[in-house]
Amino acid sequence: MDVIAQLPLWTAWLRASERSETTVRLREYHVRRYLNGLPAETDPLDLEWLVSYLANPRWKAATRRSARASLHIWTTWLHRTGRILSDPLALIPPARAPRSVPRPCPDPIIRKALLAADTRLRAMITLAAEAGLRRGEIATVSRSDVIEEQAGSSLIVHGKGRRERTVPLTAATSDAVQRQFMRVSPELPWLFPSKGQYADTHVQPIRVGELINEALPGRWSAHTLRHRFATEAYRNSHDLLLVQTLMGHSKPETTAIYVGLDTAQARTVVDGISLVA
Structure with a gap:
């Protein structure tokens, strides 16, 4: 069976199950990336090839979990619709999400990344660090999402589960967004139009993450910019509901x-309980 030929049916199934378009594009991207990297005459459903792909040592844990989820949704669909006799990824235990401490970049x-x-x-970068957007939310920003108000610019953010929220933009972020829009054809609605396979839509979220991650050194990533936003927002407001x-x-x-x-606050507290006067 030509599993590549089955992809349009699978993506239609995803849309029919009320997955957001961003999610559909991401899942299809992961599967196509896997299939395109296989040597000729290789069985794409071979367990060893799937395991080898997901064991990529260069991937971070979040990337591995996301790719595994996409491939598992795909193989499960192939199995449940009778296209294959068994689901090879059912043999791999679910990936555990590590419970880690916040890591604000x-x-x-x-600042160094912004200079370059x-x-x-x-x-x-500014949308992640100063507005707290996820990579998928950054990817889908369009012209109509920017609101000009008396106090400054705000952005309608299209979040997970099709939930929308409005986030005020700093002057620096607003300026960065406007400068980027000036580089985009007025006929295109997206802030970051796609240049690849999906030239009629926005850039893929995974690409946003890759670009930001490449600009940051070592362990820092796009997600740690969102940690930075949450940390600074709470430090300035002490209002967890507002930050939420x-x-x-x-x-x-x-x-x-x-x-x-x-x-700084924690050090003051700890210094205050010191046994040394």
């Missing part, structure tokens, strides 16, 4: 995971 590292960034990358709203979280417990420790 330090401001000096962000072009117009497009600068807009991506700005982040687009459904639960305050999720927001708390993103808020980094205020080390």
Whole structure:
């Protein structure tokens, strides 16, 4: 069976199950990327090839979980619709999401990345670090999402689960967004139009993450910019509900995971209980 020929049917199934277009594009991207990297005459459903692909040592844990989820949704669909006799990925235990402490990217590292960034990358970085957008939310920003208000610009953000929220933009982020729009054809609605296979739509979220991650050194990533936003927003407001709203979280417990420790305040507390006078 030609599994590549089955992809349009699979993506139609995803849309029919009310997946967002961003999710559909991401899932299809992961599967196509896997299939396009296979040697000729290779069985794409061979367990060893699937395991070898997902074991890529250069991937971060979040990238591996996302790719595995896409491939598993695909193989499960092939199995449940009778196209294959068994689901090979059913043999791989679910990936565990590590419970880690918040890791807000330090401001000096962000500033250095901005100095070396072009117009497009600068807009991506500031939207993550100063507006708290996820990579999928950055990818889908369009002209109609920008709101000009008396106090400044705001942005309608299209979040997970098709939930929308409005986030005020800093002057620097607003300027970066406007400069990027000036580079885009007025006929295109997207802030970051796609240049590849999907030239009629926005850039893929995974590409946004790759570009930002490449601009940051070491362990810092696009997601740590979102941690930075949550930490600074809470430090300035001490209002977890407000930060939850700005982040687009459904639960305050999720927001708390993103808020980094205020080390200056913590040091004052710890110094105050010192046994040494």
